[in-house]
Amino acid sequence: MAAIQISKRITKEIKDVLKDKESTVELKIIDDNFQHLEGSFDGPEGTPYEDGRFVVDIEIPNNYPFKPPKMKFLTMVYHPNISSQTGAICLDILKDNWTPTYTLKTVLISLRSLLTTPEPNDPQDAQVARHYLSDRKDFDRTAHYWTVTYAPKKTFDGPADEIGLDKNSIATLCEMGFDRISVLSALRATQNDLEAAVQKLIG
Amino acid sequence: MFDFDLTDIYDFPEEYGSFRDFDNLLRCPICKEFLNPTLILTSCQHYGCSYCMRKTITEMNICPMCRHSADATELQKVSLIDDIIKIYKNNRKIILELIEFKKKNNNNRINNVLDTKQDSKIDNHKSELDSKDINLSDDGDTTMATIALSDISSQVGTNEKNDTFLNDNIEQNSNGDFNSKSVSNNGNNDNDNNDNNNNNNNVDIIDNNQSGNSSHEFSSIQPSDDEFVQCPLCLQNIQVKRLNRHMDLNCPKESPLNDPSNNSLNFFMSSSKSDNDSAWKNKIFSNPIVKPKIKNKTQKLRSLAYNLLTESKLRKILKDLKIPSHGDKILMQKRHAEYVNIFNANCDLDHPKSHQRLVEELKRWEKINFETSSPFSKHNSFPKSFFSSRHNNGHNISANSSGSSQNDIDLEEINKEHQSYLQSHKSDFDYLIKQIKKREKKKDSSEDKETSDKNEPEDLIDLDIFYDEHSHISFNSSKEKPIKNNKSIKNKVVRKKQSDSDDEYYEGSKPSKKARSHKTNVKTPTKRYNTRSSHITLDINDDKQNSEDFSNMKRNEEISNNNSSSHNTIEVYEVLSSENESTEKNKEMNYDTKEHKNDTNNNDNNHIVEIKEVQNNSIDNIDITKKVKESNHNNEEIENKSVEPPIVLSDEDVIMGDKIEQKE
Numbered sequence: 001m002a003a004i005q006i007s008k009r010i011t012k013e014i015k016d017v018l019k020d021k022e023s024t025v026e027l028k029i030i031d032d033n034f035q036h037l038e039g040s041f042d043g044p045e046g047t048p049y050e051d052g053r054f055v056v057d058i059e060i061p062n063n064y065p066f067k068p069p070k071m072k073f074l075t076m077v078y079h080p081n082i083s084s085q086t087g088a089i090c091l092d093i094l095k096d097n098w099t100p101t102y103t104l105k106t107v108l109i110s111l112r113s114l115l116t117t118p119e120p121n122d123p124q125d126a127q128v129a130r131h132y133l134s135d136r137k138d139f140d141r142t143a144h145y146w147t148v149t150y151a152p153k154k155t156f157d158g159p160a161d162e163i164g165l166d167k168n169s170i171a172t173l174c175e176m177g178f179d180r181i182s183v184l185s186a187l188r189a190t191q192n193d194l195e196a197a198v199q200k201l202i203g
Numbered sequence: 204m205f206d207f208d209l210t211d212i213y214d215f216p217e218e219y220g221s222f223r224d225f226d227n228l229l230r231c232p233i234c235k236e237f238l239n240p241t242l243i244l245t246s247c248q249h250y251g252c253s254y255c256m257r258k259t260i261t262e263m264n265i266c267p268m269c270r271h272s273a274d275a276t277e278l279q280k281v282s283l284i285d286d287i288i289k290i291y292k293n294n295r296k297i298i299l300e301l302i303e304f305k306k307k308n309n310n311n312r313i314n315n316v317l318d319t320k321q322d323s324k325i326d327n328h329k330s331e332l333d334s335k336d337i338n339l340s341d342d343g344d345t346t347m348a349t350i351a352l353s354d355i356s357s358q359v360g361t362n363e364k365n366d367t368f369l370n371d372n373i374e375q376n377s378n379g380d381f382n383s384k385s386v387s388n389n390g391n392n393d394n395d396n397n398d399n400n401n402n403n404n405n406v407d408i409i410d411n412n413q414s415g416n417s418s419h420e421f422s423s424i425q426p427s428d429d430e431f432v433q434c435p436l437c438l439q440n441i442q443v444k445r446l447n448r449h450m451d452l453n454c455p456k457e458s459p460l461n462d463p464s465n466n467s468l469n470f471f472m473s474s475s476k477s478d479n480d481s482a483w484k485n486k487i488f489s490n491p492i493v494k495p496k497i498k499n500k501t502q503k504l505r506s507l508a509y510n511l512l513t514e515s516k517l518r519k520i521l522k523d524l525k526i527p528s529h530g531d532k533i534l535m536q537k538r539h540a541e542y543v544n545i546f547n548a549n550c551d552l553d554h555p556k557s558h559q560r561l562v563e564e565l566k567r568w569e570k571i572n573f574e575t576s577s578p579f580s581k582h583n584s585f586p587k588s589f590f591s592s593r594h595n596n597g598h599n600i601s602a603n604s605s606g607s608s609q610n611d612i613d614l615e616e617i618n619k620e621h622q623s624y625l626q627s628h629k630s631d632f633d634y635l636i637k638q639i640k641k642r643e644k645k646k647d648s649s650e651d652k653e654t655s656d657k658n659e660p661e662d663l664i665d666l667d668i669f670y671d672e673h674s675h676i677s678f679n680s681s682k683e684k685p686i687k688n689n690k691s692i693k694n695k696v697v698r699k700k701q702s703d704s705d706d707e708y709y710e711g712s713k714p715s716k717k718a719r720s721h722k723t724n725v726k727t728p729t730k731r732y733n734t735r736s737s738h739i740t741l742d743i744n745d746d747k748q749n750s751e752d753f754s755n756m757k758r759n760e761e762i763s764n765n766n767s768s769s770h771n772t773i774e775v776y777e778v779l780s781s782e783n784e785s786t787e788k789n790k791e792m793n794y795d796t797k798e799h800k801n802d803t804n805n806n807d808n809n810h811i812v813e814i815k816e817v818q819n820n821s822i823d824n825i826d827i828t829k830k831v832k833e834s835n836h837n838n839e840e841i842e843n844k845s846v847e848p849p850i851v852l853s854d855e856d857v858i859m860g861d862k863i864e865q866k867e
Contacts, residue, residue, distance in 0.1 A: 005234060012211050012235045019213045062572045065233060066262050099267045100233040100259050 010034040035060040044116045048143035052151030068098035078146040080120040080129035090124035145191040240551045241284040254548035
């Protein structure tokens with residue numbers, strides 16, 4: 001109820017997250033009164049978000065845990081249930097289905113599973129949802145491109161202009177004898193699609 | 204509710220996962236604290252803290268665990284769990300330490316096998332133990348016994364320390380528990396012995412087979428202030444924080460309210476030592492758990508159907524409950540709901556808090572939830588004192604929020620807030636007023652230009668000067684009032700005064716301005732500005748319409764037609780002046796303008812003075828108009844005006860503006 005209660009509970013939740021080494025979830029306190037935090041987690045494996053680390057802004061309401069925390073993605077995510085503009089999240093447990101027994105950790109894990117199983121029929125970003133429903137393969141490519149561009153897991157070790165591009169594709173295309181700069185722009189335009197990039201370079 | 208233990212299940216090492224599970228079971232799934240007190244939902248068997256469960260159910264009407272729909276009436280207390288938790292909490296630290304011990308001993312045994320030099324081992328171990336002591340005292344479980352208590356105690360409980368202790372024997376663990384219990388409850392241990400026993404223990408651990416007084420080094424544990432302990436002199440149960448005073452006063456009888464109904468009882472006395480029989484006896488007769496619990500018989504509050512209650516009824520209910528009843532209905536509703544939660548949760552406690560404490564909690568809750576981020580605070584639902592505090596950073600509010608036991612916010616405080624708010628923002632108000640003045644002046648002058656450019660541009664200058672002077676007067680009079688009185692006059696009042704005076708100013712000082720304000724109601728507004736004399740006719744017609752007295756008009760006509768003397772005109776204006784003040788002023792101003800046109804600048808100055816007087820004392824208007832009239836004898840003007848077809852202007856109250864043909 002009071003601020004003490006909130007900070008106590010948040011402290012415990014942070015400890016909970018710290019102790020759990022299996023989940024990739026992390027929590028960081030942004031301001032002193034435990035009401036503004038930052039959560040992050042790795043993109044789920046086997047999805048286009050695999051190589052990314054996603055940062056979520058968490059705002060704790062005064063009557064937490066009786067009201068859900070306010071969360072939004074700070075990282076740009078290409079996902080039907082996440083606004084590509086604002087990072088707003090469409091997840092039932094952050095709205096009507098919240099119960100006080102949920103914790104920040106469980107919510108972050110839920111977000112992670114939301115990345116695994118999008119629900120295009122209840123979209124936050126209609127355009128992305130349409131893309132998802134119409135061309136799943138292309139959607140995956142775009143989502144992966146966004147992931148490597150905006151949510152790189154580790155700092156990119158290559159040259160700055162290669163951020164978000166597949167190293168192997170660049171190497172392959174360069175071996176083909178194309179100009180490196182045009183290779184980069186072609187890959188960027190085709191979102192890392194090697195064949196499309198070749199087409200573009202030839203055409 | 205406000206103990207600061209930050210214990211959690213991770214206090215137990217990973218290999219003791221079952222302890223983690225056990226610990227977790229006794230915690231509220233909502234606040235993650237130990238259940239205090241436990242309530243169970245009879246429909247789905249899920250449980251939680253009293254407050255957490257009640258709050259969840261009032262907020263969402265669901266079980267927090269399974270989202271099954273739930274009602275507060277389904278909640279039931281489970282005092283068995285509460286008792287278990289009490290004992291567990293008191294012994295938790297010991298369990299942890301035993302686990303720690305065991306870990307260390309395992310290491311030591313290995314070392315022992317490897318290393319035959321015992322002495323160095325002892326030293327090492329000692330230092331390890333010392334460091335552990337420090338860690339333990341930092342750990343923060345505040346519900347345990349203390350050195351202070353063991354100081355007072357006289358008897359030393361004997362215990363055997365076996366190697367089984369080191370071999371994961373739970374019963375042996377409980378032996379340790381017994382010692383700590385006796386420290387906290389019956390004072391069976393001596394602190395000095397503890398120190399000695401530390402050494403003994405060390406030896407024990409290393410030798411693995413020696414027995415001795417196995418008191419332990421857990422003496423750094425402090426009981427919380429609210430914990431009940433036995434007075435060493437009179438054996439009454441006293442709160443720790445009252446203990447010193449109690450003994451200073453030669454052990455007076457404590458009121459039954461302070462009597463603990465249920466202090467922790469040692470259930471871990473599994474040792475079959477015959478020595479313990481007497482200890483048992485002591486406990487049975489001294490331990491309050493045997494006594495019948497002093498139950499709070501207070502009836503639980505029920506939540507109300509707020510929709511069916513009027514605001515005043517709800518306010519009365521709040522008053523009856525002795526909780527603050529300020530604010531609007533929504534706020535009172537929320538406050539009542541929260542109070543019901545706090546109150547009922549308090550009823551579930553073994554040691555209910557006082558009403559005052561509850562109200563303080565309520566206040567804190569309200570402050571957090573409604574003062575800062577909640578949308579409620581943005582509306583007027585909050586008392587002015589709270590509201591203004593957000594603007595007056597930290598001014599006066601600290602007294603309000605910090606622990607003063609006053610429940611209601613006094614009117615005085617509110618008044619103070621008002622005053623300070625007014626004073627601190629006085630310059631802002633003044634600035635705004637000036638801004639508006641300037642703006643109006645600009646508009647006026649521009650309009651005057653429009654109107655007077657056609658006919659007599661030379662008049663404009665005079666008029667402007669006049670307005671300046673006049674506005675200055677009215678502005679001053681309005682501005683100084685609230686400041687002089689220095690009473691809690693609301694912002695609104697100040698503004699209203701200002702606008703009133705503005706009206707006066709416009710009506711009194713400037714006919715064209717008045718005409719402008721009626722512009723929307725007039726069908727042919729341009730006509731008014733055709734000639735200078737039309738101004739006058741306008742206003743006279745105004746009067747006529749207000750009073751619906753056509754005889755006045757007739758008289759006017761007569762006067763004008765007959766070229767009557769000044770005496771007659773004065774009469775007319777006397778009649779007119781009885782109608783209303785503002786129109787009077789208009790008339791008066793008309794005459795002023797006339798004079799402006801006809802006379803020199805010297806005359807203008809006189810009129811300004813006169814107008815000032817008018818502004819200050821409107822009752823004298825008639826006389827002044829008379830003077831003006833007499834001094835000028837300008838009958839020509841009146842003639843002109845009667846010739847012109849007058850336009851009847853509607854007043855602000857009158858919707859229609861009609862053009863009335865004048866009969867000659």
